[in-house]
Amino acid sequence: MKNISDLRGTTQEENSNEEKLVKKIDLLPNEELLYNLPLFLSPKLLSRILFFNEMYKKIINHHGVIMEFGVRWGPILNLFQSLRGIYEPFNRHRKIIGFDTFEGFTEVTDYDKISKKGDFAVTEGYEEHLEEILSTQEKFSPLDHIKKFEIIKGDIIETLPKYLEENKHTIVSLVFFDLDIYKPTLESLKNIKPYLTEGSIMIFDELCDDKFPGETMALDEVFGLNNLEIKRLPITSRISYVEVKNVK
Ligand SMILES: C[S@@+](CC[C@H](N)C(=O)[O-])C[C@H]1O[C@@H](n2cnc3c(N)ncnc32)[C@H](O)[C@@H]1O
DSSP states (O other), X not given: OXXXXXXXXXXXXXXXXXXXXXXXXXXXXXXXXXXXXXGXXXXXXHHHHHHHHHHHHHHTTSOSEEEXXXXXXXXXXXHHHHHHHHHOTTOTTXXXXXXXXXXXXXXXXXXXXXXXXXXXXXXXXXXXXHHHHHHHHHTTSSOTTSOOEEEEESOHHHHXXXXXXXXXXXXXXXXXXXXXXXXXHHHHHHHHGGGEEEEEEEEESSTTOTTOHHHHHHHHHHHOGGGOOOBOOTTOSSOEEEEOOSOO
Protein backbone atom coordinates (compact mmCIF):
# COMPACT_ATOMS: atom_id res chain seq x y z
CA MET A 1 0.00 0.00 0.00
CA LYS A 2 1.16 3.50 -0.85
CA ASN A 3 1.97 6.00 1.88
CA ILE A 4 -1.32 7.47 3.19
CA SER A 5 -0.11 11.05 2.72
CA ASP A 6 0.52 10.31 -1.00
CA LEU A 7 -3.03 8.98 -1.28
CA ARG A 8 -4.49 11.96 0.55
CA GLY A 9 -2.32 14.39 -1.41
CA THR A 10 -1.15 16.32 1.68
CA THR A 11 2.05 18.40 1.63
CA GLN A 12 5.18 17.58 3.66
CA GLU A 13 4.55 20.61 5.85
CA GLU A 14 0.98 19.47 6.57
CA ASN A 15 2.25 16.00 7.40
CA SER A 16 4.90 17.25 9.79
CA ASN A 17 2.44 19.59 11.54
CA GLU A 18 -0.06 16.72 11.89
CA GLU A 19 2.73 14.57 13.32
CA LYS A 20 3.54 17.27 15.89
CA LEU A 21 -0.08 17.23 17.03
CA VAL A 22 -0.31 13.44 17.17
CA LYS A 23 2.73 13.39 19.48
CA LYS A 24 0.84 15.60 21.94
CA ILE A 25 -2.21 13.33 22.20
CA ASP A 26 -0.53 11.19 24.87
CA LEU A 27 -0.20 14.25 27.14
CA LEU A 28 -3.91 14.10 27.88
CA PRO A 29 -5.18 11.64 30.47
CA ASN A 30 -7.52 8.97 29.04
CA GLU A 31 -10.57 10.25 30.89
CA GLU A 32 -10.13 13.72 29.34
CA LEU A 33 -9.10 12.70 25.84
CA LEU A 34 -12.46 12.46 24.04
CA TYR A 35 -13.82 15.69 25.51
CA ASN A 36 -10.73 17.52 24.31
CA LEU A 37 -10.57 16.11 20.77
CA PRO A 38 -11.35 19.56 19.25
CA LEU A 39 -7.83 20.51 20.36
CA PHE A 40 -6.57 18.40 17.48
CA LEU A 41 -9.09 19.47 14.83
CA SER A 42 -7.64 21.52 11.98
CA PRO A 43 -9.88 23.86 9.91
CA LYS A 44 -9.75 21.28 7.09
CA LEU A 45 -11.07 18.49 9.30
CA LEU A 46 -13.61 20.71 10.96
CA SER A 47 -14.90 21.92 7.60
CA ARG A 48 -15.47 18.32 6.54
CA ILE A 49 -17.56 17.74 9.67
CA LEU A 50 -19.50 20.95 9.07
CA PHE A 51 -20.13 19.89 5.47
CA PHE A 52 -21.78 16.65 6.61
CA ASN A 53 -23.81 18.59 9.15
CA GLU A 54 -25.21 20.74 6.32
CA MET A 55 -25.98 17.63 4.24
CA TYR A 56 -27.74 15.97 7.16
CA LYS A 57 -29.98 19.01 7.63
CA LYS A 58 -31.11 18.61 4.01
CA ILE A 59 -32.51 15.11 4.60
CA ILE A 60 -34.32 15.57 7.89
CA ASN A 61 -37.70 15.81 6.14
CA HIS A 62 -36.80 13.21 3.56
CA HIS A 63 -37.58 9.57 4.24
CA GLY A 64 -34.99 6.83 3.84
CA VAL A 65 -31.69 5.37 4.95
CA ILE A 66 -28.15 6.73 4.79
CA MET A 67 -25.45 4.77 2.99
CA GLU A 68 -21.71 5.23 2.83
CA PHE A 69 -19.78 3.48 0.08
CA GLY A 70 -16.18 3.19 1.31
CA VAL A 71 -16.08 3.72 5.07
CA ARG A 72 -12.45 2.88 5.88
CA TRP A 73 -11.99 3.53 9.66
CA GLY A 74 -15.61 4.71 9.88
CA PRO A 75 -15.45 8.35 11.08
CA ILE A 76 -18.24 9.50 8.77
CA LEU A 77 -20.50 6.59 9.73
CA ASN A 78 -20.16 7.71 13.32
CA LEU A 79 -20.71 11.33 12.37
CA PHE A 80 -24.01 10.34 10.73
CA GLN A 81 -24.96 8.44 13.90
CA SER A 82 -24.26 11.45 16.09
CA LEU A 83 -26.14 13.78 13.73
CA ARG A 84 -29.12 11.43 13.83
CA GLY A 85 -28.96 11.51 17.64
CA ILE A 86 -28.96 15.32 17.57
CA TYR A 87 -31.51 16.07 14.85
CA GLU A 88 -33.95 13.16 14.90
CA PRO A 89 -33.30 10.96 17.92
CA PHE A 90 -36.55 9.05 17.47
CA ASN A 91 -36.23 8.26 13.77
CA ARG A 92 -35.57 4.54 13.99
CA HIS A 93 -36.02 4.20 10.23
CA ARG A 94 -32.94 6.30 9.51
CA LYS A 95 -30.63 3.32 9.33
CA ILE A 96 -26.99 3.94 8.52
CA ILE A 97 -25.33 1.33 6.33
CA GLY A 98 -21.64 1.25 5.47
CA PHE A 99 -19.90 -0.85 2.82
CA ASP A 100 -16.18 -1.61 2.56
CA THR A 101 -13.79 -4.41 1.78
CA PHE A 102 -11.70 -3.28 4.78
CA GLU A 103 -8.87 -4.61 2.60
CA GLY A 104 -8.59 -1.51 0.41
CA PHE A 105 -9.04 -1.35 -3.35
CA THR A 106 -9.77 -4.59 -5.14
CA GLU A 107 -9.52 -4.19 -8.87
CA VAL A 108 -8.13 -0.98 -10.37
CA THR A 109 -8.46 0.03 -14.03
CA ASP A 110 -6.51 2.34 -16.33
CA TYR A 111 -8.92 5.12 -15.31
CA ASP A 112 -7.60 4.99 -11.74
CA LYS A 113 -4.37 6.88 -12.23
CA ILE A 114 -2.43 6.61 -8.97
CA SER A 115 -4.40 3.82 -7.30
CA LYS A 116 -3.14 0.33 -6.56
CA LYS A 117 -4.80 -2.83 -5.30
CA GLY A 118 -4.79 -2.80 -1.48
CA ASP A 119 -4.55 1.00 -1.12
CA PHE A 120 -6.54 2.26 1.91
CA ALA A 121 -6.57 -1.14 3.61
CA VAL A 122 -7.14 -1.00 7.37
CA THR A 123 -5.79 -3.36 10.01
CA GLU A 124 -6.94 -6.97 9.92
CA GLY A 125 -10.27 -7.59 11.66
CA TYR A 126 -10.87 -3.85 12.08
CA GLU A 127 -14.54 -4.19 11.07
CA GLU A 128 -15.20 -5.94 14.40
CA HIS A 129 -13.73 -2.97 16.28
CA LEU A 130 -15.82 -0.60 14.17
CA GLU A 131 -18.94 -2.62 15.04
CA GLU A 132 -18.05 -2.22 18.75
CA ILE A 133 -17.28 1.49 18.40
CA LEU A 134 -20.57 2.22 16.64
CA SER A 135 -22.54 0.12 19.15
CA THR A 136 -20.95 2.05 22.00
CA GLN A 137 -21.63 5.36 20.29
CA GLU A 138 -25.26 4.37 19.67
CA LYS A 139 -25.72 4.20 23.44
CA PHE A 140 -25.23 7.98 23.71
CA SER A 141 -28.49 8.61 21.81
CA PRO A 142 -32.12 7.65 22.48
CA LEU A 143 -33.60 4.36 21.17
CA ASP A 144 -30.28 2.64 21.80
CA HIS A 145 -32.08 -0.68 22.29
CA ILE A 146 -32.70 -0.70 18.51
CA LYS A 147 -29.63 -1.31 16.38
CA LYS A 148 -29.78 1.20 13.54
CA PHE A 149 -26.48 0.67 11.72
CA GLU A 150 -25.02 -2.05 9.57
CA ILE A 151 -21.48 -2.66 8.38
CA ILE A 152 -21.21 -4.76 5.24
CA LYS A 153 -17.81 -6.22 4.49
CA GLY A 154 -16.77 -7.29 1.01
CA ASP A 155 -16.50 -6.07 -2.55
CA ILE A 156 -19.40 -3.64 -3.04
CA ILE A 157 -19.84 -4.91 -6.59
CA GLU A 158 -21.20 -8.08 -4.95
CA THR A 159 -22.42 -6.90 -1.54
CA LEU A 160 -24.60 -3.98 -2.65
CA PRO A 161 -26.81 -5.92 -5.13
CA LYS A 162 -27.12 -8.67 -2.51
CA TYR A 163 -28.14 -6.17 0.19
CA LEU A 164 -30.72 -4.55 -2.11
CA GLU A 165 -32.11 -7.90 -3.20
CA GLU A 166 -32.59 -8.83 0.47
CA ASN A 167 -33.97 -5.38 1.35
CA LYS A 168 -36.30 -4.48 -1.50
CA HIS A 169 -38.09 -1.91 0.68
CA THR A 170 -34.98 0.31 0.73
CA ILE A 171 -35.29 4.05 0.04
CA VAL A 172 -32.05 6.02 0.09
CA SER A 173 -32.22 9.56 1.44
CA LEU A 174 -28.46 10.17 1.40
CA VAL A 175 -25.56 8.27 -0.12
CA PHE A 176 -21.90 9.15 0.24
CA PHE A 177 -19.71 7.80 -2.57
CA ASP A 178 -16.12 7.52 -1.36
CA LEU A 179 -14.80 4.45 -3.17
CA ASP A 180 -12.41 6.65 -5.18
CA ILE A 181 -12.05 4.35 -8.17
CA TYR A 182 -13.98 3.68 -11.37
CA LYS A 183 -15.42 0.15 -11.36
CA PRO A 184 -16.97 -0.06 -7.86
CA THR A 185 -18.29 3.52 -8.19
CA LEU A 186 -19.85 2.68 -11.56
CA GLU A 187 -21.52 -0.49 -10.27
CA SER A 188 -22.75 1.09 -7.05
CA LEU A 189 -24.22 4.06 -8.96
CA LYS A 190 -26.07 1.69 -11.29
CA ASN A 191 -27.34 -0.40 -8.38
CA ILE A 192 -28.46 2.42 -6.13
CA LYS A 193 -30.15 4.59 -8.78
CA PRO A 194 -33.57 2.82 -8.57
CA TYR A 195 -33.63 3.42 -4.79
CA LEU A 196 -33.15 7.22 -4.97
CA THR A 197 -36.16 9.52 -4.83
CA GLU A 198 -36.77 13.18 -5.61
CA GLY A 199 -34.54 15.14 -3.23
CA SER A 200 -32.18 12.30 -2.26
CA ILE A 201 -28.66 13.57 -1.67
CA MET A 202 -25.64 12.01 -3.38
CA ILE A 203 -22.28 13.14 -1.99
CA PHE A 204 -19.01 12.60 -3.87
CA ASP A 205 -15.52 12.96 -2.48
CA GLU A 206 -13.50 12.87 -5.70
CA LEU A 207 -15.38 14.54 -8.54
CA CYS A 208 -13.22 16.63 -10.88
CA ASP A 209 -10.16 15.26 -9.06
CA ASP A 210 -7.16 14.59 -11.29
CA LYS A 211 -5.79 11.92 -8.93
CA PHE A 212 -9.01 9.88 -9.00
CA PRO A 213 -10.66 10.47 -12.41
CA GLY A 214 -12.62 7.20 -12.18
CA GLU A 215 -15.31 8.63 -9.91
CA THR A 216 -16.27 11.40 -12.37
CA MET A 217 -16.21 9.00 -15.31
CA ALA A 218 -18.50 6.58 -13.50
CA LEU A 219 -20.98 9.36 -12.62
CA ASP A 220 -20.97 10.58 -16.21
CA GLU A 221 -21.67 7.07 -17.49
CA VAL A 222 -24.63 6.45 -15.19
CA PHE A 223 -26.30 9.88 -14.87
CA GLY A 224 -24.64 12.04 -17.57
CA LEU A 225 -22.79 15.05 -16.13
CA ASN A 226 -24.91 17.41 -18.28
CA ASN A 227 -28.04 16.22 -16.49
CA LEU A 228 -26.80 17.10 -13.01
CA GLU A 229 -26.32 20.18 -10.93
CA ILE A 230 -23.13 19.36 -9.00
CA LYS A 231 -22.93 21.67 -6.03
CA ARG A 232 -20.41 22.48 -3.34
CA LEU A 233 -20.25 24.51 -0.15
CA PRO A 234 -17.82 27.41 0.27
CA ILE A 235 -16.37 25.84 3.43
CA THR A 236 -14.83 22.81 1.67
CA SER A 237 -12.79 22.26 -1.44
CA ARG A 238 -13.09 18.79 -2.95
CA ILE A 239 -16.31 17.31 -1.69
CA SER A 240 -19.48 17.93 -3.73
CA TYR A 241 -23.12 16.90 -3.80
CA VAL A 242 -26.16 16.46 -6.00
CA GLU A 243 -29.81 16.86 -4.99
CA VAL A 244 -31.49 14.22 -7.11
CA LYS A 245 -34.20 15.49 -9.46
CA ASN A 246 -36.32 13.76 -12.09
CA VAL A 247 -34.60 10.44 -11.44
CA LYS A 248 -35.56 7.88 -14.10
C1 LIG B 1 -10.89 6.99 0.81
S1 LIG B 1 -11.40 5.54 1.61
C2 LIG B 1 -12.93 5.99 2.38
C3 LIG B 1 -12.77 7.02 3.47
C4 LIG B 1 -13.99 7.28 4.32
N1 LIG B 1 -15.19 7.51 3.52
C5 LIG B 1 -13.75 8.51 5.17
O1 LIG B 1 -14.30 9.59 4.87
O2 LIG B 1 -12.98 8.41 6.15
C6 LIG B 1 -11.93 4.54 0.27
C7 LIG B 1 -12.49 3.22 0.73
O3 LIG B 1 -13.16 2.56 -0.36
C8 LIG B 1 -13.03 1.17 -0.15
N2 LIG B 1 -13.29 0.46 -1.41
C9 LIG B 1 -12.72 0.68 -2.62
N3 LIG B 1 -13.16 -0.22 -3.52
C10 LIG B 1 -14.08 -1.00 -2.88
C11 LIG B 1 -14.91 -2.08 -3.28
N4 LIG B 1 -14.87 -2.59 -4.52
N5 LIG B 1 -15.75 -2.61 -2.37
C12 LIG B 1 -15.81 -2.13 -1.10
N6 LIG B 1 -15.03 -1.11 -0.66
C13 LIG B 1 -14.17 -0.56 -1.53
C14 LIG B 1 -11.59 1.02 0.35
O4 LIG B 1 -11.40 -0.20 1.03
C15 LIG B 1 -11.41 2.25 1.24
O5 LIG B 1 -11.65 1.96 2.59
